[in-house]
Amino acid sequence: MSSVALVGNPNTGKTSLFNTLTSSYEYVGNWAGVTVEKKVGSLKNGAGKLIDLPGIYSLHPLSRDEGVAAQYLIEESPEALVNIVDASQLERNLLLTLQLLEYGKPTVLGLNMIDVAKARGIQVSPEILQKQLGIPVLPLIARTGKGSGEVLTVLKETSSIPPVSFRLDYGELVEQAIQAIEHELKQTAGLPNHRWIALQLMEQNPVVLELLRKRFDTGRLLGICDAVQSELQSRKLALTLPQWIRSTRKEYIHSLCLEAMDTTAQKPHTLTERLDSILTHRYFGLPLFLVFMYAMFKATFDWVGGPLSDIVDGFIAGPFSDGANSLLQSIGASEFTHALIVDGIIGGVGGVIVFVPQIFILFLMISFLEDSGYMARVCLLMDSTMERMGLNGKAFIPFIIGFGCNVPAIMAARSIEQPKDRMLTTLLMPLMSCSARLPVYLLFAAVFFPAQQATAVLAMYVMGVVFALILCKLFSKHLFKNESSVFIIELPPYRMPQLKTLGRSTWEKGKGFLRKAGTIILAGSVIIWLMSYAGPTGFNVDMDHSFLAKFGGLIAPVLQPLGFGTWQAGSTLVPGFLAKEVVVSTMNIIYHTPDNAGLENQIAQVFTPLSSISFMAFILLYIPCLATVGVIKKETASWKWTFFSMGYSLALAYLVSLIIFQGGRLLGWS
C-alpha cells in the first residue's frame, strides 16, 4: 500500500480535494486552520492511502496544528507528496513548494483555485511551472472537483511520478556548508534527504534539530552553520543565515512567477473589499454581528425550527406511540417490556429527538458561517474586546464552533499560535452553550417564556459568553504568566457557500447527535427508567419510592438554595454529565409523558419562572460533558487542568444559580 500526503498553505483547499479523492469526509471551511489533525483516507481507485495534513506556511512550525504536519514529514515517509497551491496566491505558496522539493520525494503540484485566480484576472501557466520545477503540475478546482480525476490517475502509479530533479543554488558559501553537513550525516541511516536536512538545520527548524539531537551530537553541525553565518555577515551579504536562505528562495520564486504568471489584468478583491467595508466597519461591524446572531437564533427557534419540531413532536406522541402501544399489546408483551419501551425508550429518546429540527438548523447556520469567510471577520471584530480580557480574537472561531459541540471546538483551538491562549480557550470552552444543552432551554422557554423563546435562548448563549470573558480575565491574570497575546488573522475572500458543501457539513455535524440518540441517550434512558421502575421494595413501585427518587433525594438538599431542590431535578444532573441531552430524557421519564406538551404541563407545576431561569443557568454552566472532559484531557495533557475545568464550572454554576434565585426572591420575583 502506498501513502501519499497532501501538503500546502492553510486554506488552499487540501481537505476539499481530500474529500473528492477519498471516500471519506472531513471538515471543510473558509478560514486558515480548519484541519488541525492528520487525517487518513483511502484513495477512490484503491491505489493506496491519502493523508491530509494541517496547512503550513513553512516546515518551521509555530502553532500546534503546524507541528503535526512538520512532524509527519520528518518522522514518516510518504511515497509521494501532493502539494496544493492557491493559484491566486502563487508567490507566497511556492515558498513552501521549494522546501518540499528539497525534501526530495516525488511531488505533484496541484494548482488549485484557478477559477478564483481567473476571476481576479490572474493567468497562471501550468506548462511553464512544470518545465521550470520539473514536476507534474495539474490545474484544479477542488471545490467543484474539477481536475481531481487527473490527480487520481497520477496517484494510481506513484512509482511513475518522476523523481525530483529540482535544485536551487544558494551561492558558493552556503553550498560548501551544505556539502560539509551532508558529509557529517553520511554515516547515519534512516534520515530524510540530507541536503534538505542541511538546509532545514541552517534555517533553525526545531523539529529537525530535535530529530538530529536524538541521533548524535549536533555541536559540529551547528558549528558549520555558525561559521557560514559569520562569513555572510562579514561579507555584508545577509544579517542571518535563515534570512539569506529565505531571500535566495524568494528571488527565485519572483523570477519564476514573472515568467509563469500574467497579472497584467489583475483586479482587486472588489466584492470582498466592499463587503468588508460594511461587515468590519468600525461602528457598524459589531452591531451587525449581533443582528446576525439574533436572526440566526430567531430562525432556529421561531421561524423554522419550532414549527418543524412541533410536527415531529406530534408524530412521536401521536401515531408513533399509539402504534407502539397497540403493537406491544397485540404481541402480548409483558407489562415490564411495555413500560420499558413506551415510558423508557420512547419517552427518553423521543423526548430528545423532537429537537432534531432546531439542532440541524443551528448546525446549518454554523456551517454557513464557516464556509462564507465571515468567521475570520468575527475574530477581527472581537479582538479588541478579547485583548482586554487577556485572550485574542482568534479564540472566537472555536467559541462559535462550540455552539454546535464543544469537542471539535476544543480541537479547533490548535490553530491558535500561543500556548497560553490555546489553554485559556480550551478551559473556557465548556461555557459555550452547545447544542446538547439546547433541548433544556427550549423546553423551559416554551413553558415560561412562550412569547420570547428566541430571546430567552439567546440570553443563555450570551450568558455563557459573558462568563467566559469574565473568567478569561481572571484566569489570565492569576493562573498564567503574563505574556502578551499576539493576533494575526488571514481574511480569506468571501464566497457563497455551495449547497452541496453546506448539506454535507450540516449532516456530518448532525450525524453525531443522531448517533448519540441511538447510543448514550438510549442507554441513559433505559437505566434511568429502570431506576425509576425499581425501588428498595421491588419492581413497579411508586416513583417517589424508587431508587431514582432516593438517589435524586441525596442531591436535592444541596440544590434547595438554588430553587430546584426536588429529587426530580437532582436526578437529572448526574446522567447529564454523560450527555447533556439526557437531562431532558430523564425529565420525560420522570414525568411519564411521551410528548412535549404533557411535559410542559408538568414542568409548569414543579418550577416557577424564577427557578426555571436558575435551572437553565445551572445546566448551561455546571460541568463539561464526558466527551468534552476526554478531549480537554487529550489537548491539555494534564489531569490537573482537566479537573480544574470541571471544578470551576461546577462552582460557577452553583454561585450563579444561587445569585439568580436568591437575588430574584429578594426583588420579589417568584
Next chain:
Amino acid sequence: MASSSCSLLHLQPGSTGSIYRIEGMNPILRRRLADLGVSEGVKISLKGKGPFMGPITLECNGQLFAIRRKEASRIEVNVS
C-alpha cells in the same frame, strides 16, 4: 517626488506604502508575517481600521489580513 517614511498606522485607509523597516515586533508575529510574504521592500496597503481601537486590515501580495494597531505601528513604510 520625495519619499518620506512613517508608521504604517499613519497611512490613509486605502493607500499603499512600501515597507522600509520592521523593528521591535513580537517574534512569533514577525515569523507569521514573513510567512505571509510581509517583509522589507514589499508593498503594503492599509484597508481599514476595526472597532474600539481594534485591529487594522492590511493587504500585501493580494492577501488580506489583520493585525493589532500596536504591532502595526512597528512597521515603517515609505510613501512616495
